[in-house]
């Protein structure tokens with residue numbers, strides 16, 4: 001189970017915006033789950049969760065989750081979070097711990113850009129009076145940092161690209177792909193960029209800085225999409241900034257968050273003070289509280305009322321389901337009883353790319369299953385589906401294999 005590949009989400013932003021708080025809150029969970037004894041894999045890599053309404057409710061069954069968690073009908077599905085330490089302007093040139101941290105971004109197909117929506121930190125992340133700094137500038141800054149980082153990687157190798165394309169007659173998309181695949185950029189993105197920007201037939205030595213930058217912008221926007229977590233939404237000065245960001249940042253999904261509130265809720269839940277399903281809009285008190293605890297929790301409840309929850313899980317869900325368009329599929333061995341071979345009901349959920357087929361699910365489970373897969377049965381409809389048929393979000397699938 002531990003070897004199962006998780007979707008990776010990078011948490012980025014300048015210092016002091018709440019990245020580590022976001023990370024800590026997301027990885028803290030009050031359920032003991034066997035497969036993940038440690039929420040932290042490396043100091044800055046941990047297991048967080050996205051959520052879906054579990055199909056157990058629709059089907060009226062009690063499930064026994066194994067690779068995920070079910071809390072009152074909400075299924076929590078693990079994803080890998082990478083807390084990329086604070087980026088300051090000029091990081092791409094190695095300022096701060098720049099390049100080292102940008103290299104962490106290579107692996108993540110989607111990023112959550114945590115910004116201090118209260119405007120209480122300057123461009124370097126130093127604390128200032130709330131309302132002083134415009135968080136919209138941080139969005140531009142980070143875009144630029146990632147662009148410059150990619151541009152630098154490409155420029156370093158451009159002479160080689162020119163040689164390979166113009167003298168060795170290799171195809172430009174092949175050459176660019178072999179250079180950028182390590183950054184998690186797919187061939188499809190490169191081909192789209194070349195087509196959209198009419199660069200497919202332009203000899204690389206004629207590209208110039210403008211064409212290179214256009215190419216980088218395109219590839220970055222599609223290959224490293226970002227969700228904005230407009231954090232510190234609990235601070236009054238954040239409200240106007242959040243509204244403005246939602247209105248003006250048309251290319252982004254902006255999710256108001258209070259990482260501090262989420263962390264407090266998860267800690268309170270771990271202590272047994274409250275029942276809180278991560279991502280939900282409210283919580284219930286389950287124990288006697290001191291007046292201070294009660295006051296702090298009621299303050300959090302007000303914030304949740306205002307924004308519809310703390311936003312932390314919503315930001316993760318937005319990144320994984322809306323931006324990446326991933327789907328969640330439950331494989332079972334018995335489509336009538338909805339169990340695996342050991343009788344566990346709806347034990348596992350797999351996150352798969354949009355357009356994933358039955359065969360993709362089989363491969364995600366085990367290469368041996370993929371080899372022997374013949375067809376599948378959709379447990380909800382009872383219909384037989386082919387190996388190359390696309391899977392639906394929240395479907396329960398039995399893969400039928402040859403002996």
Ligand SMILES: Nc1nc2c(ncn2[C@@H]2O[C@H](COP(=O)(O)OP(=O)(O)O)[C@@H](O)[C@H]2O)c(=O)[nH]1
Nearest residue numbers: 015016017018019020021231232233258259260
């Ligand atoms: N008011 C408020 N403060 C927050 C929130 N999230 C983080 N902080 C505070 O911001 C400071 C920096 O947080 P940290 O997570 O270390 O930021 P990082 O440098 O981006 O990792 C800490 O004092 C946090 O308690 C939030 O949602 N609201």
Ligand SMILES: [Mg+2]
Nearest residue numbers: 019020085086
């Ligand atoms: Mg930090």
